[in-house]
Amino acid sequence: MSSTSKLDREQHDTAAAFKAARASVLLNAVLMTVQIVIGWMAFSDGLLADGIHTLADLGADGMVLIVLRLSTAAAHRRTGFEFDRSERYETAGSLLISILLIATGMETLWTSLSHMSDAGVAPSVHAPALVVAVFVIVAKEALFRYIMSVARRTRSTILVASAWHARSDAISACVAVLGIVGSMAGVPMSDSLAAALIGLMIARMGWTLAWKTFKESFARTAAGTTGR
Template sequence: MNERLNESTSATIKSIIINIVLTIFKILSGIIGSSNAMIADGIHSASDIITSIGVLAGNIISKKPDDDEHNYGHEKAETLVGFTLSLVLIYVGFKIGYNSLLLMFNLDKIKTPTYLPIIAALVSIALKEYQFYITIKIAKKINSPSLKADAWHHRSDSLSSIGALLGIIGSRIGFKILDPLSGFIVCILVLKVGLDILKTSANELLDYSITKQEQEKIKDLIMTVEGVNYVTSFKSRKHGSYIYIDLSICVDPNITVYKGHEIAHKVEDKIKENIENIKAVAVHIDACTVRYNQKKH
């Protein structure tokens, strides 16, 4: 677990450093180069700093061991951070959309930018796509919801820079409407990402279970354990990037308590050996004389 969190923390710290430099560069380029779009894009990058700090805080909290008040650990801190980041994304999306609509009806307020904001936009796109690629790769590897949310925030910033670039170029060649129109399209993309992350995080906070396919895979594994006649019940819940499983199995009622306990241990070991990110498995023993075909029930 520590190695997993260390990878997430390392990626997040690098993101914070890059975003601080990028934010200053973009805002100064927007001011010097007379580009409202680039100033707004710089502010969007500043929001990345805030969200990355949130991910860092989530990682630190997640490292804390189980205690008397949190018997199941602190991994849900990651999901909570992911939920918070999704709200930030939605806010940023609405803000971009609102400002874009205002500019669409006030084109006379848009100044013709210089080449400096174009350079800033290109640098931003390259860096943000690099950050997205690295962050999403680590997020998938360690199954971190907060890091995935942060990765998509990098992608949203890249899209914002693309919109700013198109707007700047459009403004320079005489099509001022392209600036706010591009911003409005970016806002829709940002909102979609934010809402998707919000839905996933909310489900995990509400103890969302694993997929039907994952459940069937685990049940098939359980039925390969000698002595298991049937899986009576199966419950699962997400806990940050980890999974808790509570299940009941049917065994021969004539075996000893020790033998039943041994079968339960084998079931637990089988699941943990074959399924990633399992934190705990609770196995309850029921008695039944007949071995059922699990797939028929």
Template structure:
């Protein structure tokens, strides 16, 4: 199954679960007279929107290179991931705002047992969705899908806060409800900021991580005929890596022999490192000492 189909399958499953969960939580919030649960239900509903954005991002970024996009469409994915991170930020701010508003007004009602049960159901369901989504995101190296996974995790935090607030309110400490909401909102905003910065780094041609660079150097050095690595540049392009290499070979060998060495370097890197989309190898004769 290709990356898009895997991502699509995960996204459709999470959309269905989120629609059911949000309906349960909003119903429980209204019937159980819980502002926290109502806000939590709206938060889950926002996950449906973000997952649709993920689907769009996966669809566009999986397109093959064309005349206008000769390097491919991978950079569209961090753009969509940025949109998701902004939605995550706004969700966190909204939860915090609503909690502060309730805290200031002092109009805190004692919620019903149904709100407590709904919070427990949400915690278990959303944590399972987080692990299911993040596992697939890492497998297909999808930043947008990873952002969506963290949106599920933010719902877990939100539901934990809701559970604590509802439980506290039912035990007579009503103020715990809005306070828990504020704490949860801070966590959600933090995740949103981190994802935004991560997506930004993928849009500015940042170099690959040190582990990948060391692996590339090791592979180049393993090729017979390579005398020296004169230059090595990498740039992250969405979830792929472009590599530019300059190697030195014995100056007395033929052009064909030099070409064969360069081709072997090219092939071993592209075949050994899955995230490398393209490798360019330039050959120079090794300078000899006079």
């Protein structure tokens, strides 16, 4: 492959990565607003918890854009040190997203557990919360597939982390749906229980991502040491 065609490919991959990150920002901003507003109006702890998860996604999206900008600037410098720095930027960004997921999950778990004592006197969840939760499942799964396809094509670890963050929202929305249905069926505690489960799932996904990022970083460091 000529240097010109390689440069064109790199520029195309960079543009695709930024496009995916910006699409995630736009979708998460819309979903977060709808989830929190409808969750509050429809008395759904599960949907509110899922909205907080999407708010964490927005913070993660900001990190993704920053890391992409830094790693792109580093990669444009043609030294081995700068390429190594580019990988470090992506590793650091992935770890920050992991920490954000763990913190969000634990906060959501704590809040939902504190609400369980009031579940018996709380009003039942309203139907609009169910409609929003189902829509979130579809939207987040579509976003996961889109970002993951771009991540594989561009070989971006930070986009892989972002994609799994989107998938975690789709999964937590499924739990929110179960909680909402249970509350509408006359079991008020099910919605708070769903919120607690969502918190545990978010924290677990953050830990899994952190461990995976750490192992990949260690493997790259070991390979680089062996290659010297």
